Amino acid sequence: xxxxxxxxxxxxxxxxxxxxxxxxxxxxxxxxxxxxxxxxxxxxxxxxxxxxxxxxxxxxxxxxxxxxxxxxxxxxxxxxxxxxxxxxxxxxxxxxxxxxxxxxxxxxxxxxxxxxxxxxxxxxxxxxxxxxxxxxxxxxxxxxxxxxxxxxxxxxxxxxxxxxxxxxxxxxxxxxxxxxxxxxxxxxxxxxxxxxxxxxxxxxxxxxxxxxxxxxxxxxxxxxxxxxxxxxxxxxxxxxxxxxxxxxxxxxxxxxxxxxxxxxxxxxxxx
DNA sequence: CAGCGCCCCTGCCCGC
DNA sequence: TGCGGGCAGGGGCGCT
Numbered sequence: 001x002x003x004x005x006x007x008x009x010x011x012x013x014x015x016x017x018x019x020x021x022x023x024x025x026x027x028x029x030x031x032x033x034x035x036x037x038x039x040x041x042x043x044x045x046x047x048x049x050x051x052x053x054x055x056x057x058x059x060x061x062x063x064x065x066x067x068x069x070x071x072x073x074x075x076x077x078x079x080x081x082x083x084x085x086x087x088x089x090x091x092x093x094x095x096x097x098x099x100x101x102x103x104x105x106x107x108x109x110x111x112x113x114x115x116x117x118x119x120x121x122x123x124x125x126x127x128x129x130x131x132x133x134x135x136x137x138x139x140x141x142x143x144x145x146x147x148x149x150x151x152x153x154x155x156x157x158x159x160x161x162x163x164x165x166x167x168x169x170x171x172x173x174x175x176x177x178x179x180x181x182x183x184x185x186x187x188x189x190x191x192x193x194x195x196x197x198x199x200x201x202x203x204x205x206x207x208x209x210x211x212x213x214x215x216x217x218x219x220x221x222x223x224x225x226x227x228x229x230x231x232x233x234x235x236x237x238x239x240x241x242x243x244x245x246x247x248x249x250x251x252x253x254x255x256x257x258x259x260x261x262x263x264x265x266x267x268x269x270x271x
Numbered sequence: 272c273a274g275c276g277c278c279c280c281t282g283c284c285c286g287c
Numbered sequence: 288t289g290c291g292g293g294c295a296g297g298g299g300c301g302c303t
Contacts, residue, residue, distance in 0.1 A: 075296055110280045
């Protein structure tokens with residue numbers, strides 16, 4: 001579910017409700033996420049004021065005076081703002097209650113997500129420090145992308161999804177960007193031309209920006225911080241469309257597996 | 272180091 | 288209707 005656009009949508013949805021508010025109570029119903037939720041999380045947060053809600057790659061960063069709560073949504077997670085009137089349902093694992101009856105509630109059926117405490121400088125945290133540039137920032141440049149790709153034999157799709165290369169591009173948007181750039185996903189990253197990387201660079205940014213505008217992609221159950229689904233699904237050109245006609249040439253789209261992930265492309269438009 | 276599978280977990284869909 | 292198999296938006300880890 002959550003790639004960069006969905007995490008950014010979540011961030012925008014929750015931030016106005018909780019920034020500047022004090023934490024009154026933390027409830028952990030099931031702390032068995034990817035890593036155990038710190039058992040002292042309540043102790044750390046209660047009485048502290050949330051300064052900002054930021055994002056780095058697919059991580060949400062809740063900034064407090066002494067450190068950050070790092071939230072990752074994994075494959076199936078979402079966060080929303082609810083009131084204490086709303087009864088917790090299955091898979092509502094963590095609540096952070098803020099002053100003014102605003103609850104930040106994490107729901108994550110598959111529990112691949114994470115809620116961690118990162119004291120001090122968050123950029124130095126082990127899960128953050130090796131991350132590549134933000135695709136929508138000026139740190140992400142064509143030159144850097146192209147240079148990193150040289151001599152790399154792995155498929156360009158896997159290269160694009162490598163968070164050390166660029167953050168936030170997951171399976172949906174990798175498929176979409178490669179289609180729009182006319183590049184075959186299985187082609188070795190090091191053999192893709194400079195001109196193709198120019199297109200890819202632009203399309204990655206374009207597709208992510210457009211998806212954010214649409215509130216992300218809801219395939220099944222993603223909701224942003226306001227509880228609403230995203231509308232980018234209707235703009236998907238290849239993901240989930242195997243066998244259906246290519247939007248450009250009408251030839252049926254082909255599906256293969258790359259790194260255990262569904263990969264859909266047009267054999268005639270992508271080379 | 273690069274690159275590739277294997278998992279973690281629940282839910283859902285499909286075929287029998 | 289029930290059940291087994293496969294697949295799902297991520298990514299750390301261990302192995303070659």
